[in-house]
Amino acid sequence: MPPFEKNIAAPRGKRGTVGAVLLFFVFLALPVRALAQWSLSAGVGKVYAAGRELRLVRPPFQTDLRIRGVRYRDRSFEFPLYYNVRLFHRLSGGKVEIGFGFTHAKVYADPDRVVQTAGVWKGLPVHAPKRFGDVISAFSISHGLNLLALSAQRNFLRNRFGALWFGAGFGLVLSHTEVTLSGRHEEHYELDGPLFRLGLEVRVPACSSVALSFRLSGARIWLRHLDVPDGSIGTELVTWHIEAGPVFRF
Numbered sequence: 562m563p564p565f566e567k568n569i570a571a572p573r574g575k576r577g578t579v580g581a582v583l584l585f586f587v588f589l590a591l592p593v594r595a596l597a598q599w600s601l602s603a604g605v606g607k608v609y610a611a612g613r614e615l616r617l618v619r620p621p622f623q624t625d626l627r628i629r630g631v632r633y634r635d636r637s638f639e640f641p642l643y644y645n646v647r648l649f650h651r652l653s654g655g656k657v658e659i660g661f662g663f664t665h666a667k668v669y670a671d672p673d674r675v676v677q678t679a680g681v682w683k684g685l686p687v688h689a690p691k692r693f694g695d696v697i698s699a700f701s702i703s704h705g706l707n708l709l710a711l712s713a714q715r716n717f718l719r720n721r722f723g724a725l726w727f728g729a730g731f732g733l734v735l736s737h738t739e740v741t742l743s744g745r746h747e748e749h750y751e752l753d754g755p756l757f758r759l760g761l762e763v764r765v766p767a768c769s770s771v772a773l774s775f776r777l778s779g780a781r782i783w784l785r786h787l788d789v790p791d792g793s794i795g796t797e798l799v800t801w802h803i804e805a806g807p808v809f810r811f
Contacts, residue, residue: 598651600658602774604806605644607637608666608706611799617697619792622743623684630676631693633668633798641665641704645804647712656716662730664708664802669701699741700794707735708780710758724772726762731755738787738794745790756782764808776804 612631617624637643649660672694679688682696714728733754740747760778767773782798 598810600649600651600808600810602647602806602808604804605642606802606804607643608635609801610635610668613797615796617794621791624682626678626680626682628676628678632671632674634671636667659713662710662712665705667703667705697742701739702736703739704737708756709733709735723763723765728760730758734782740789742790747790751787753784756780770810772808774806774808778802
């Protein structure tokens with residue numbers, strides 16, 4: 562058994578977590594009675610990503626390797642830019658919103674980072690530090706790490722200067738994976754997940770139908786099976802998002 566025993570490829574206890582999130586949405590909806598209006602927001606921002614454990618499996622090469630300490634860069638301000646779009650129903654009273662959000666982010670593994678490896682590498686047991694690029698020449702989710710989430714949020718504080726919202730969401734990931742391994746390069750879109758997200762948002766009114774939004778959120782993302790040459794990669798990401806942009810009410 563390799564020293565890293567935690568199986569990241571298939572997280573357990575998912576039913577209880579999803580149930581708790583659904584109960585949270587029900588709680589949000591209790592005080593309200595009818596749909597009243599819509600809000601549409603768009604913004605730009607930056608993501609900070611931290612990887613947990615990455616697992617590389619390549620059966621033809623007798624490789625089952627776990628890698629810890631991977632460092633990711635985001636390039637949020639390089640094209641294509643980081644952006645998000647969200648469409649919500651506002652409920653009567655204006656305290657609750659339920660809707661859908663799309664976030665386009667990017668992550669690039671640092672090939673010069675020295676990581677800790679454990680498992681089997683080309684048929685031989687290994688438990689040693691290695692340069693990441695010597696194991697996987699290039700690994701990125703570049704066009705991009707696209708988060709698709711159903712969300713609900715509730716207003717807990719409002720005055721003439723602005724409003725504070727707290728929200729939660731869950732959904733899937735549409736990832737564009739790019740990998741170079743053993744001299745072979747592959748890139749393709751894959752649907753994976755799940756993801757869970759929590760966030761705080763401050764809205765400052767600009768006029769009667771437009772506000773400026775400043776949002777901080779965190780997400781936990783499961784990428785259980787990303788295809789690579791002759792195998793797969795599985796990992797988890799924890800991401801922090803800083804976003805700003807307008808919100809339109811109609």
